Amino acid sequence: MSPTTLPAGLEQGHVTFLGAGPGDPGLLTLRAVEALANADVLVAEHEVLDVVRTHARQGVTVVRTDDDSSPGSGVGTPQLTVVDGSSTTAAGPAERDAAHLVMEAARGGRRVVRAVSGDPGLDAYAAEEMLACAKAGVPFEVVPGVATAVGVPAYAGVPLRDADGADVRFVDARTASERCWTEVGASDGTVVVSTTLDAVAAAAGELVTAGRRPDTPMTVTVAGTTTRQRTWSATLGTIAQTLKQAKVLPSPEGGRPVIAVVGDRSAPAQRDQLAWFESKPLFGWKVLVPRTKEQAASLSDQLRSYGAVPHEVPTIAVEPPRTPQQMERAVKGLVTGRYEWIAFTSVNAVKAVREKFEEYGLDARAFAGIKVAAVGEQTAKALIAFGVKPDLVPSGEQSAAGLLEDWPPYDPVFDPIDRVFLPRADIATETLVAGLIELGWEVDDVTAYRTVRASPPPAETREAIKGGGFDAVLFTSSSTVRNLVGIAGKPHNVTVIACIGPATAKTAEEHGLRVDVMAPEPSVHKLAEALADFGMKRRLAALEAGDPVTRPSERRPGARRRRSTT
Numbered sequence: 001m002s003p004t005t006l007p008a009g010l011e012q013g014h015v016t017f018l019g020a021g022p023g024d025p026g027l028l029t030l031r032a033v034e035a036l037a038n039a040d041v042l043v044a045e046h047e048v049l050d051v052v053r054t055h056a057r058q059g060v061t062v063v064r065t066d067d068d069s070s071p072g073s074g075v076g077t078p079q080l081t082v083v084d085g086s087s088t089t090a091a092g093p094a095e096r097d098a099a100h101l102v103m104e105a106a107r108g109g110r111r112v113v114r115a116v117s118g119d120p121g122l123d124a125y126a127a128e129e130m131l132a133c134a135k136a137g138v139p140f141e142v143v144p145g146v147a148t149a150v151g152v153p154a155y156a157g158v159p160l161r162d163a164d165g166a167d168v169r170f171v172d173a174r175t176a177s178e179r180c181w182t183e184v185g186a187s188d189g190t191v192v193v194s195t196t197l198d199a200v201a202a203a204a205g206e207l208v209t210a211g212r213r214p215d216t217p218m219t220v221t222v223a224g225t226t227t228r229q230r231t232w233s234a235t236l237g238t239i240a241q242t243l244k245q246a247k248v249l250p251s252p253e254g255g256r257p258v259i260a261v262v263g264d265r266s267a268p269a270q271r272d273q274l275a276w277f278e279s280k281p282l283f284g285w286k287v288l289v290p291r292t293k294e295q296a297a298s299l300s301d302q303l304r305s306y307g308a309v310p311h312e313v314p315t316i317a318v319e320p321p322r323t324p325q326q327m328e329r330a331v332k333g334l335v336t337g338r339y340e341w342i343a344f345t346s347v348n349a350v351k352a353v354r355e356k357f358e359e360y361g362l363d364a365r366a367f368a369g370i371k372v373a374a375v376g377e378q379t380a381k382a383l384i385a386f387g388v389k390p391d392l393v394p395s396g397e398q399s400a401a402g403l404l405e406d407w408p409p410y411d412p413v414f415d416p417i418d419r420v421f422l423p424r425a426d427i428a429t430e431t432l433v434a435g436l437i438e439l440g441w442e443v444d445d446v447t448a449y450r451t452v453r454a455s456p457p458p459a460e461t462r463e464a465i466k467g468g469g470f471d472a473v474l475f476t477s478s479s480t481v482r483n484l485v486g487i488a489g490k491p492h493n494v495t496v497i498a499c500i501g502p503a504t505a506k507t508a509e510e511h512g513l514r515v516d517v518m519a520p521e522p523s524v525h526k527l528a529e530a531l532a533d534f535g536m537k538r539r540l541a542a543l544e545a546g547d548p549v550t551r552p553s554e555r556r557p558g559a560r561r562r563r564s565t566t
Helices: 030-037 046-053 098-107 127-136 148-156 178-186 197-209 239-245 268-274 293-305 325-336 347-359 377-386 400-406 431-438 459-467 478-488 502-510 524-545
Strands: 014-019 041-045 061-066 079-084 087-093 111-116 140-143 168-172 190-196 217-222 230-235 257-262 286-289 309-312 316-319 341-344 371-374 419-425 442-453 472-475 496-499
Touching: 014 030, 014 098, 014 127, 030 111, 030 140, 041 046, 041 098, 046 061, 046 111, 061 098, 098 111, 098 127, 127 140, 148 190, 148 217, 148 257, 168 178, 178 197, 190 197, 197 217, 197 239, 197 257, 217 239, 230 239, 286 293, 293 309, 293 377, 293 524, 316 478, 325 347, 325 419, 325 442, 341 347, 341 377, 347 377, 347 419, 347 442, 371 377, 400 431, 419 431, 431 442, 442 478, 459 478, 472 478, 472 502, 472 524, 478 502, 496 502, 496 524
Parallel strands: 014 111, 014 140, 041 061, 041 111, 168 190, 286 309, 286 472, 341 371, 341 419, 419 442, 472 496
Antiparallel strands: 061 079, 079 087, 190 257, 217 230, 217 257, 316 442
């Protein structure tokens, strides 16, 4: 039995102290995902809430802790914000700390997950909460996470040990005593220091005072394991000047936590070869994806794999058809056996039919005896979630043309019915209808939903689009070009423009945009690949020229743009 799967009738709940890792959501362990899926209550530090909440079940009660007191000081009261479903209620100063909140929920028979950044045993001050549970007789378990002091150097390309097995010491500069500094300063092993950006120089000074040479290599990483990660290489004696020249100190963000690695054997000098994460082709690029979160799910995941930060901005909104009678007749025809096939070309089409089914009290069983076709991975997933497995998905290009390549011609011997139900958008092209008719099928081309221009995005996003705050934008159709320009304005000239095909590129150019990247074939995933190739070529060109690797948005306004050979 899983530790978080409680037997029926158990009155007392259970607490899981869970390490959420240093920031990358992909570093959550399988055990952590399982515990989150079973949680009734999720108590999380604000900096890890977005990482863990994705894996919590619907309806879980979420409590965010915002502790303004210094870590481990025992001073101050945590600020607790209760987030129940989609609503957020500020609870103000909590009368009881997080430990009491956790125990109270567990005593009520609920499964509680207490999520902290990094690892509960190394990065957080969770031991006191565990002791409180133990003294109160509340059962608990610990799910380790990737410790920040270990995960961040790995993402920064700084190994902590060499072939000789150098000693590794971990120091929290915020609580380290003079004796601690003396001990690590006297050793010749690697020192991993948890500190803040504005305290790095002071920590370096402590090590030099304790006996380390000023020319000892040192790396400093901020926002480690995230696409905001940035690393500086220097020595104990030069780190203050390095950070000053990088214009990160002094700054309002001086209190941001960092991991510093010190030592001759930690090989910070090899970072150029080992910095795998920061050398991804689109590392840190803010990429505008003019699609809804649902439509952009797999595309955004692909962009993240290249190191990019996708930002979804819907350019269209979906509304019911003006006259619903046609759709109603078609859905009733499904039940009465009017159709041999139904073809879904989008997730929105699946959603429209599903909503009609629910309106009439129908479910996936109404598809019995009907062949189902789907265009695109997301459309197929939406059908499977509905309880319908597609009979036909294009083997090649995921488009109407690709579907026609695999669609069988009508055969009166094997096909008792010659009619196809095609629920689509009001602006859909006639390619699929014409192709099916040519294959001998009768087609009921039904408007299942209307597409209209979406509402403008927030002012901050509009300013970023027009002011060069985005490094790239992916246009997946001519309508996304027209609608984005219409609701948010024209992207700045430093923004890389990537288009899915010639027609989309032509529309972009008609709107005064220079197209830098074009997909080799009409596929959103090929488009993302083409942008990654562009980013890698740009990176390699900068390195070859001895220039710093910068993102397009970091270029000066008016700077001359390079045209891609993609």
